[in-house]
Amino acid sequence: MDETLLRSLAPSVLGILVRRGADFAAAEDAVQDALVEAVRARPPDGSPGHSPADSPVRDPKGWLVTVAWRRFLDATRADTARRRREDLVSEEPAPGPAPSVDDTLQLYFLCAHPSLTPSSAVALTLRAVGGLTTRQIARAHLVPEATMAQRISRAKRTVSGVRFDQPGDVATVLRVLYLVFNEGYSGDVDLSAEAIRLTRQLTARVDHPEATGLLALMLLHHARRAARTAADGSLVPLAEQDRGRWDTGAIAEGIEILRSALARDRLGEFQAQAAIAALHADAPSTEETDWVQIVEWYDELVRLTDSPVVRLNRAVAVGEAEGPRAGLAALAPLDDSLPRYWAVAAYLHECDGDPVTAARLYVEAARKASDLAERDHLTRRAARLNARARH
Structure with missing residues (x-):
């Protein structure tokens, strides 16, 4: 069975366990165990020693729920300090189709809880919503697995007391997903592609123009990825990139998604950034880029964020649109x-x-x-x- 499919099912399976009474930390561990078992097993239907009910292929979500719940029960019963919870979990639900309720959005909110540090929120999101293993996350962040396990464990303890149905902040979730995207590629996990997958998942569950704006921004940036580095790994500036290597399909999709978001007339930071990325992606060359319009979008970003980093990037655009002296004048008031x-x-x-x-x-x-x-x-x-x- 496709590992990507398994990871996409992880948040809804985790939500089901939490609604059955499992605490978040223990449920998340159980889901990870089930995912690992599914990857190891993947038996074909009808293979010796496997009944259809035991196969993750016929009903992947139902199979994951059943196995994860069993892992949770085993862990709970083995922990004498939690013996008082036996009444809650003593009866195992009968195998069958998994409930249709989907708590993925609540998991996004939980993993992006304001009490977590950005790095912890990213790690917990990749585990609980992305379905990645601790080892994969550690490799992607170039840290020892034990270090990442401690980080995730602390994050789970932090949010364990938060009510699962407590309203969350979409803006915080989007910031965490953008942090995931900017981690890029390292080890055996492509975090940029994973962030795009998770943002697609989010946009299917929340009606928010900034969520679609972020998806457009990710697609437009990701479309230029192949041209950003030379064969020796060195960086290639935008002006020197081979635009024939850009992913035109991703650019077209990103622009279409952006248009849909902008049409709602609820401009936000990610939409404005995506508009700038779209102007770069749509230009045949650096010289033919509509730098005047890019400066106008940076002006909108300054109005929305008043960010010094935005002002810094705006100075570059001003230099292209009005000449380097104008760019230096725009740069002068900024902190070096x-x-x-x-x-x-x-x-x-x-x-x-x-x-x-x-x-x-x-x-x-x-x-x-x-x-x-x-x-x-x-x-x-x-x-x-x-x-x-x-x-």
């Missing part, structure tokens, strides 16, 4: 401790025909960069400008 501030300053000075200053600023930007690939890219730009100055 902002991430990428020195890289933006270097780029604008380079565009203004001042390679000496640009090279010096690229070196400073590389020194402050936290990402190795970005540091190498900035160092190469500085070296190229210095070589050009010597000749």
Whole structure:
């Protein structure tokens, strides 16, 4: 059975266990055990030693509910400290079709609870809603499995006392999903693709233009992924990317989803970001990009968020639309401790025909960069400008 299908069933199975009386932490562990067993088993119908009722293939959700509930009962009965709960869980429901109730949306809210740190919310979302194992999440975040297990365990304890039917905040859920998306790809898990899958799932359950705006933004960014790095792993700036490698299908879908969201006239941050991404994706080249309209969308983003990072990105767009001197003027009021501030300053000075200053600023930007690939890219730009100055 497809592992992606199994993961997609995880949140509804978890919701069923919680509604039957299992606490969130124990239920989530039981669902993970059931998912692992399903991946190991996957017996074909009619194979020796397996009745149809024992097969996860015929009714995957019902099978997962049954196995997860048994795992929960086993764990509960083995824990003498929880013996008082035996009356609640002593009768195992008879096997059969799983209930149709779907608590996925409540799980999104629970995993993005305000009391959790962003990193804990991301990890818990990937486990409880995404159905990923602790090992997969740890590899994706490049941390030891034991470290990630502790992080997830603490997160589950934090939300265990929260009422399952308590209203949640869609905006918080969207921020967590965007954090997942920006983790990108590492190890054996593509977190960007996983974030898109989960956001699709969310948009099917909540009528919110910012949810569709986030889905559009993810698709439009993800469409350019193949062109962002060279064969040696080095970064390729937008202006130098081979646009023939962009995923035109994902771009078309993202633009259509964005149009649907914007038509509702409830503009939000993710819709505005998606509009900027759409203008980049729709342009045949950097020179033919509608930079004036991009500046207008950044103005909307500034109005919505008043974010210094947005103002920094706006300075780049102003530099493209009105010239590098205008971009530098837009950059001047900003704090130079902002991430990428020195890289933006270097780029604008380079565009203004001042390679000496640009090279010096690229070196400073590389020194402050936290990402190795970005540091190498900035160092190469500085070296190229210095070589050009010597000749």
